[in-house]
Amino acid sequence: MKKDRWTVAVTILVFLFILAIRLPHINNSPCEHGDFWRQSDTESIARNFIEDRFNIFYPQFYYDGAKPNYVQLEFQITTFIIALLYKAFGYHYYLARLVPIIFFMGSALYVYLIAKRYYGNPAGWFAAIAYAIMPINIFYSRAIMPESAALFFFTGAFYYFVRWYDDEKLSFLFLSGVFTCLSISQKTPTIFIGLAMIFMLIRKYRFGFLAKWELWAFAAISLLPNLLYFIWSKSIAEFAFVSNIGLIHIVPKSAKAFFQLYSYKFAAIEISTAVSLGLIPLVTIGFIDAEWKKDYALLIWTITMLIEVIAVAAVIKLRYYFIFITPITAVWAGKTLGKLGKSKRTVIGVFLGLLIITQWNYFWAEAYFNEKDNILKQAEVIQKYSSKDDLIVIGTLEPALLNQSGRSGWRANIKYYENIPSGPEKEIQYYIKNGAKYFSPLGGYIYGDDGSYRKYLDENFEKLGEGQYFIYKLR
Template identity: 25%
Template sequence: MGLGGMGRRINGIFVLILVLGAVLRLKGVTNPYLDDQSWRQADTASMALNMLGHLGDFPDVFFPMLNYDGAGPQPVELEFPFLPYLLAWTWALLGWQDLWGRLWGICFSLLTLGGIYKFGKLALSERAGLWAAAFYAFIPLTTYYGRVVMPEPVAQAFSIWALVAIFSWRRNPTWIRLLGASILMSGAILAKLPQLMIFPVALMLGFYPFQRRLGKILVYSFLSLLLPMLYYSWVHLGAGEASQFVSGILSHQVMEGPTSYAEKLYKNLKYGLGLPILLALMGIALMVRKKVLGNEVHLGLILWSGISGVYLVVVCLKIPLDYYLIPLALPMVLLTGYTLDTWGGDSEGNGIPAFVVGALLVGLLWVNQILYYESKYQWDERLLTQAQWIRQHTEENSVLILSGSQPMTLYYSQRYGYRLIRDDLRAWLDLQELPGDYLVALPDSRGEDFWKRIESAYTQVGPGVYQIKDQQ
């Protein structure tokens, strides 16, 4: 039986999707920020930690500050700290617990689910929106990264609602709606700079065909891009050459990096996004067959897919981190929803084959998550034990030097410090120059000769903690 005419049952189906999506994202919700992508999560949380006591200091409170590479907070060039600011306020009101950051991530992920359903309902069909939301709820990549303390959940939520807003404006073109759509687009780009990829899609959805709409396009573009340009210019100039994170990623890792991680990318796509990719490709083929030039929604989704393909080759092939694939999830699930809706036929009972295939794939996604994504939830207890000892037994203003590059210890010990990131010989020389009080031996870092030299020169005062200041 088709979904047409089901009335309240449709709302019930969507609520069920939301509940199941929330349940999947609650897995490991009480874990510290030491599971997969712990570095990025600790970065986000440390920005929130550095905001405490300064929550009303506008605009300086929004300049991202991290705990490493200095004896105090270090300014860095990162995306606008929406999540850190919310997290800092939550800590100020309810106390410092990692749980709150994960719950905020889940809230934004569920907002994304709502936006997917809303967009599908407005631009495609109610059934397409339900299918798209269901796949987003179960895809392993979006499930895991829907409960992390990273900007990805925020960027996804802003992005889909920005497209909902501009498409709603198209149907009811008031200036208030255009302003709202512009603000949401600004939020998407501020939350994550690569979300600029959806800006051309928004232009297609809102203004195609473009004749006689140049004025409104310019207004929307100006309002959408003004705040991101001001913010990213501010952090670029204020962070300094040593901390160019946003513009540095593309110039160094992508444009200059000779390595391509084709095998790694294939595995990330296979295990993280899974079989729905095939349905998304089928959706593109179906749209092309229907002569899409007169349909702004089909054109927008095809354009989005093309931009995603370029992003996949230019960025994801060069950076072997699976969370860079997250921007691909939105167009993929919408195209998957369109495919199953089109395949399902009309509302007179022709939807059974599509329902069977869709339900089977959703089930396989859940199995895929169990088989291949369990390791993402694991974390090393030694890091937390060590950081807690430092926090309890060292001076609050003590400066740490970490034996490796991973900075999570600084966040959990609530200390500032430096990292030894060069080879063992140069790390020893750097250690003599850096103004630190304690050297922290991170698990599985450095070679045996390095530690023999450390043990002969310094006293171990805690679990992998060496006092170095008074002995240099």
């Protein structure tokens, strides 16, 4: 009984710690230095659910053009929950950040359960902490993005699959199928977990698994809803900027990445940064110390996620795509630390060591929490001089000004849409003809401007505002 109480007490303290380090900066706007474009877009979808069409199957942006701007993106679990919270309690950024935090806490629980299943406690505790204090997770676990939801379903899918693999209870297999489906619906690269599952099935049944109906049912549950949603979202999408983004920007380059030394160097640097130099040695020791028979599932999971790193993350070069390597690296770190902390005395020592690494990793992530004050101030100017239904043109490639001000409109001078003419005068007249009332630069900045765009605006339109924060009245 005493041992059970000790285990429960420590587990509760571990998860309270994981939650506590995610509470600073919880009321930050989406306009943080860390991926403000993606955070801003995500939060704007939640607002548009409330303000325009409260339907999870119709996500839309504030850009490019007048509403609706339905968009082909992931299934909107995170944003729809945020919208429900906004509707009940009002627009508060801490509500938006609580959603990914709770999803991340759930994924930390699965990391704990996986590590505990293979290596017991204290390895489970240490794995959960290592997972939580990795620099990439310190920031993105509370970012207004779908990554935390993807991690939750991703880790849950693997955990329940392992449970089925060992116990052969169909409930675990089908639950894993649901989690796999939802994981892929949030971030397509999580589909690589399926590769690990296939290798596990070959080991268990050889190729006889192809004759098992329950595994075909598992595949249908995992994949079919995502295929149907992809077809649906493509059919309604009016916004072309992110449509088929994976097929256009990733798939054609993935095969080549495996034959380019740069891909491996880039991946090694990003993984070290994401996991941290304090934890990488522990991860490496745990991996090298693995036993093929005992740790087969974890080894295969590791290999398949390294394949994902090269095929996807190293191609698209967005830091948050490296986040899916963190659960398995945390398990390896937990294994190593579990061997170091076998007694209560050494457990305390390991915990203190992890606290030091936490402080260092948090210091590394701190810069990403800083808000972009210039965007926030410019958005206030837009809100001051325009009404909610006014169409706005902004002078930045990033749409954060539209999202933050809650206005629909266009991004000027990006030369992306064939139907929008080039040149300051022709482009501005196009926007006016289509209903634009104001033009907002950012501190006088206009994307891709050689000076002619700003000159045309200065000579032909009235400025509203003071100093560097102003907008042009187009009509």
